[in-house]
Amino acid sequence: MDCHGNPKPISLAPGEEALKILLMGNPNVGKSVIFSRLTGMNVRTANYAGTTVNYTHGIVQYHGKKALLTDVPGTYSLEATSPAEEVATKLLAEGAHVVLCVLDATNLERNLPLALQIRQTGLPVVYALNLSDVARRKGITIDTDALAKELGAPVIATSAVKGEGLKTLLDTTLQAAQGQAIKAVTLPESFQNFWDEASRIARIAQRNESRPMTLWDRFEEMTIRPLPGLPIALIVLIIALGLVVGGGKALRAVILLPLFNNYVAPAITSAVSSVVSEGILRNVLVGEYGMLIKGIEWPIALILPYVALFYIVLSFLEDSGYLPRLGVLLDNVMRAMGLQGGSIVPMFMGYGCAVPAIIGTKAATSNKERLMITGLVALAVPCTAQTGAFIVLLGDHSMAALLGVYAISFGAMFLVGSLMTRMLPGTVAPMLMEIPNLLMPDGKSLLKKIWIRIKQFLLEAEIPMILGIGAAALIAETGVLGMVSGFMAPIVVGWLGLPAEATLALMLGIIRRELAVLPLLGLDLSILQLMVGSVVALFYLPCLTVTAIIIKEFSLKIGLLILLLTTLAAFVFGGLLNKIGQLLLVLL
Known part of the structure; x- marks a missing residue:
């Protein structure tokens, strides 16, 4: 001054x-x-x-x-x-x-x-x-x-x-x-x-x-009443799901994959082959898990369509003021897992990315509520990249299997939420949530938000994914995969019912959760095995960035505890699904 x-x-x-x-x-x-x-x-x-x-x-x-x-x-x-x-x-x-x-x-x-x-x-x-x-x-x-x-x-x-x-x-x-x-x-x-x-x-x-109330005023009131608010919410979610899943499939099949398979991949392979002789280095770059091939195909040709469309939907719902209204409608549902309706906002953000969701818990009413939201997001809320990976893995085989994975996710949130609310000290206050006007979002600001989120995804996902894929190629080429697969066989093969090669997915999942899904694309798996692999990836270790945010916002103890519990949940839920599924197959 x-x-x-x-x-x-x-x-x-x-x-x-x-x-x-x-x-x-x-x-x-x-x-x-x-x-x-x-x-x-x-x-x-x-x-x-x-x-x-x-x-x-x-x-x-x-x-x-x-x-x-x-x-x-x-x-x-x-x-x-x-x-x-x-x-x-x-x-x-x-x-x-x-x-x-x-x-x-x-x-x-x-x-x-x-x-x-x-x-x-x-x-x-x-x-x-x-x-x-x-x-x-x-x-x-x-x-x-x-x-x-x-x-x-x-x-x-x-x-x-x-x-x-x-x-x-x-x-x-x-x-x-x-x-x-x-x-x-x-x-x-x-x-x-x-x-x-x-x-x-x-x-x-x-x-x-x-x-006199206008038609828009009447619609605003309708969106916060159980009837017709809940049917309206169901219609909104169905439209959102259709846009993300259907639109993403169309973009992937009609534009991105043909462009990549016919032009990008051959050009990269030809360029690398002209300067790098056959051997480990070429295989790492453009082989089965080539970092220059899969590093572009997985995040951009396979996942990006779903990520972009999800961010369009999420940004529109945020800026229109609809998300708080959804919280009002779902207050009783959220209470069943120990939270209040306002918690729907950061949890819904978690379907985009867990990092802003965890930061957004600063608006929670108590530390107990912050911990519960963070724990549930880290455990069972798949980010948009994971969602894209699940759709790629399961969507072409069985939509029922895809919906089944999300049903398991919701069930786990209710189970773990009810346990956390009993075990954690403190209280969760009743819902006190401001309901903003329902507005048509500003197009310019909306486009900026969508663009910066997509750009952030590419910056945060592309480099770790390329490095992870490069590590996978080295592991496969040097024989380390065989050694680790043998050590993990009792869990991966015996308990989860997956082939030994799926061990690679668990190793890559340490870097980013969607990398625990994408390596399964190259394996000849049954529907049950695809679901088991997806469930393991759903509950697996949070991404390194998410873990760092949890430690920063809470403590090292909380961060390590969440890592332990998510890993345990991944193997417990995945193994139970495998055993129950095999039993049903025998009975049917």
Whole structure:
């Protein structure tokens, strides 16, 4: 801070500085969409609390001016009661040239306590009255001039999804950022608490007009009622499944595999063969488990179609605000496994990737709930890469077998969840979940989110997969596989009922879980063996990145315990499925 109480500019490059702007507000008010539109950088946006626990920086460039915009985690109060709120208060305590506080025009009174707390810090503030178009549709009229007078700071009506008011908002914010720090606002003596003042201001600035419900308003209400909410949810999930499975198969069969088999693989094989003579090195590069062949075929030609389509579905459900509604509908179901309905959000994220799901548990109501969600995600929630691998392995043979693997996954979550809720100390609070407006997502932000997730998958999966496949080729070529297979035979062959060659899948699964599935493609396996191999891969060791996140978020002890329990579960459930399946085959 300088002598006037202003924060020092952030250095961006030698000789280059920028003003510091904090973007703050309650969860679900559209902060991340505003951030994405103002900065133009790739940023994940979501319509529920917990997504922005890790804050994001972005550079705003406008009319030759440059500012550093920080997307602060959503918070309801500066009296921190959660990890997300602690991050928000720490960032605010570090100071800024201006705070851009986003308010939800459809829930003004609920947003005003935080607005007043920020105003009382003495920092310059500009308020964005977001979702103004939705408020008008609902018959809510807000006098921005009256609101600005009461708050003692500019108020700009915006609709971030449509881009309305953002130019004026940016102009006003940059002007405020270049002003001097102001004194803290002193609230009147009669002021009892921020909620009382929020109620008074809302009565002055807001008018509610009774309007007939629109068709969209009726649909919003329908999505949170058991009837017809549950049938609607079932239809949504069926459409999502059809898009991911059917669309992924089509992309794989019609475009990617023919392109790879007819052009890419022959070209790579020819190029390597022209410079590398026959032997171990050529086999490692382009042989049966050639890292330059399988390293492209498995993650891109086989798995990527399902990954991309799943991220399209997940991103749409997030940004539309539908996931919290699903949590309301499934609260009783989640209670059966010891959790509350709001836990559906991080768990559903786990079907994309376990890492953001585990980080998202910071919004949980207790440490017990965090541990339970993390344990269940690490144990039995297959990420999108695993899902793609399961579809490739089982989808062409038996959709019933594929659905059976997921039925086992759900059954294990209920069983383990009910055990954890009895064994772990602490409580899981009843569901207290904000239901955002159901909106059509911003297309630009949606595309950015999908692209960055696909790019992240390629960066995180491609290199480990290539290295893992190279290791597999070396293991196969040097004879190490035979030695390990002999040692593991009692478990792999005797208990799991798989051929000895399947040991390679277990070895590769240590690197990434989907690598415990893909090597089975080259083996002549029965439907039962395919299911057993998939179940083992489902519960097997979490990926190295996931393990590192668990250790970082909790402790080394918790990380090692989860590794032990998931490995034990993989062999127990896989072996039981094999024995039960063989018995049924004999009886039938």
